[in-house]
Amino acid sequence: MIKTRKATRREILGWSMFDFANQAYTLLIVTVVFGDVYTRLVVGDAPDYRVGNLLWSAALCLSYALVVVAAPLLGAAMDGGRAKKRMLFASYVLTVASTALLYFVGPGHVWLGFILIVISNAAYSAGESFIASFLPFLGDSDELGRISGLGWALGYAGGLVSAGFVLLVLGEVAADNFERIRWVGPFAAAFFLLAAIPTFIWVREPAIGDRRRFNAELVRIAYKRVATTLRSLPEFPDLRRLFISILFAMAGVYVIVAFSFIYGAQVIGWSEDTRALMFVVVQITALIGALAFGALQSRLGGRLTYALTLTLWIAAILAIYFVGELTTLLNHSLTLSLREEQVFLFAGLLSGLSLGSSQSVGRALVGMFSPEARAAELFGYWGLMSKLAAIFGILGVGLLQWAFGLQGAVLFCIVLFAAALVPLAGIDEARGVDAARRASDPS
Template sequence: MNERVRASRREILGWAMFDFANQAYTLLIITVVFGDLFTRIVVGDAPDYRLGNLLWSLSLATSYLLVVVCAPVAGAVMDAASAKKRFLFASYLLTVVATAALYFVAPGYAALGVLLLIVSNFAYSIGEAFIASFLPGLGPPRDLGKISGFGWALGYVGGLVATVFALLALGEVSEENFQRIRWVGPFAGGFFLVAAIPTFLWLRERGTPRPLPTLRDALATGFGRVRGTLSRLRLHRDLAVLLVSVFFAMSGIYIVIAYAFIYGAQVIGWDEPVRVVMFVLVQITAAAGALGFGWLQDRIGALRTYRITLWTWVLAVLLIHLTPELSVLLRSMGIDWQAQQVFLVVGCAAGMSLGACQSATRTLVGLFSPLSRSAEFFGFWGLSLKLAGAFGLVAVGLLQAWLGLRTAVLFCALLFFAAWLVSLRVDQGRGEAAAETGG
């Protein structure tokens, strides 16, 4: 049996600082600023922006499909060569460079924007799987919920810091303000570059690093270990079923992350101050959700916590769709709230669910992963996440082109409900026992 000993506080902080750093990319590029900039200004097919939305979806989906191809093999090679930090560092540098280059994406340069989005989001996304693969070695099973929740919470703090500074310095997304707002790429890349330094100073590489194999040997090793893992999945059936559930849940979450602020601009028609307030509220509630539900995971179990978050997501999506009607209902009751104000309240429910759900899934994968094959198993987790992102974004991109963005968002509620149904076949105790017997 592999013994899992809690890492030092400094090492755990170093691990969590990568979440702190990379949230600048997630929020500034994918969620808050660049998505709106790309669809409304760079592509600019007013009034409904359906082409811009579709190109946005296809760009992100392509990057996720590349992760699907690369993550499991990379994870196997990382385990074989004890090279997690080397792979993490390479993904980090590529993310920084490609993100900074988004400065050159101007109106009429949609093709360049698509290319840089694919490269930067691929590097960022595969780095998520790389950093997550360190989690099983940071503590015993009883502590992984708190450690994972701490990482997510610190990530939302990092996103809050980066985005508040960016919004104050760069201003609103508009054609008139383009020369300032185009600096969002270099700002996000620079923040990631500096804030992730503690990760590479304090996070340990467990195992003795060995020279990386040649490309041919690396592919042979990687595919060989992946085939071995697939053949043994019957011994890790709870992990396999969990990944199917995660596929549906993360399909919905990736849609929300990629379209939340686009939805606010195109459907709700919010003002700039409301956009800023929404961002702050979502970050605070997401951090609170990650910490609070991380604590809950270690008391009622990560699986039960995960199922609760799926139902909160179903409710949040339905409220997002009904925001205009809720505004009318409140006004009929004498409460003079515009749709954008109702959307702020709904955003808090979505924010809490966001941090809690992602933290719970990462904890479960950590609990179900043997220490000796953690990078490989988290490679499959990354595969499930990014395949989910590709599926969800292509689906919602096509649905919004056909039905409009407001109707298309209801697809997310179906995805979260499907994730809950599949999760009923997972047994947490059995999954942990399989991990402790080894790979």
């Protein structure tokens, strides 16, 4: 197996800064602000916003479908053509440009908003796989949990900085504040543009493959590598099982990311202050979860740590669904006068811990089980599974909320996280790491 020189601290920081930068897109566009803007102000089918929610689900699912189709082939091209940084840069530029154009999406501009979300989220999602493919080159297998945790933690710090500014300066999502809140797209684009610069300065192109131009020959090589990897999947039984688990787990994660703040607005009916506080709670606890479980992974191992994060997710979903009953129980038992939106913050705390930890540990496990010579391609499959999960989860919840309402649809997430636990029983972590070390370059 090819072994590259271990990364410096500056290179690890540069790699982590991409997580810091791109979190502005995840939070401001998908989770906290623009999703609410699109469903309630751009589409605006009050009182239940079922058409807006369904169109939002469809836009995200279409963008993820593009990644599902392209990610493994692009990953193979990156490995075979020594093109990781070039592809990462292309996804970064496209995300920044299309996100800035969201400024022009006003009330009634349903399809313009739909198209720009498809383009920007597809480019952002592809970039997630591209940056993750550098992870196996940053340290030894027992260090990847800590390094991945640092990246996710910086990501949530970036989200806290970027979205905190927007919530304080641009204000609430409301029709009479639209001329200010529409700047969320350009701000997210500018934040991503500037904060990711250290990545392209400090992170080296791994010495894998031969540098080639993007042409028909490189496409042919990429197809050959994908075919070779598919034939060799029996050599990586633990990675295969991990991908199945990730398929179910990320379906649940994407549902929460896409609908949590929409849920707070439509089901809980929270105030603007609680919305802002929920954002802070989730970001801080996600940061803590990424760091804590990244460190815990070196003690307990990746498989057990990942299982713990999935169990934590199930507890978080139960807290979200039964927030009314929890509020009544606490008020009755402790003679309090809590409101549902206040107790909902507790569900946000659990969700934040689950969010940061599950994504960090899952990404580190993929890095541990991936041969260096196939890193970009296999992280392309990680992206494929994640985005296929997003299509399955978000479209499923979109259809369920159409039929039963958003509160009832959220129970679907419990089924997803429980299903993600099942394949973990057959994973042998030591065997998976050893298979990655013994693998040869497919080219």
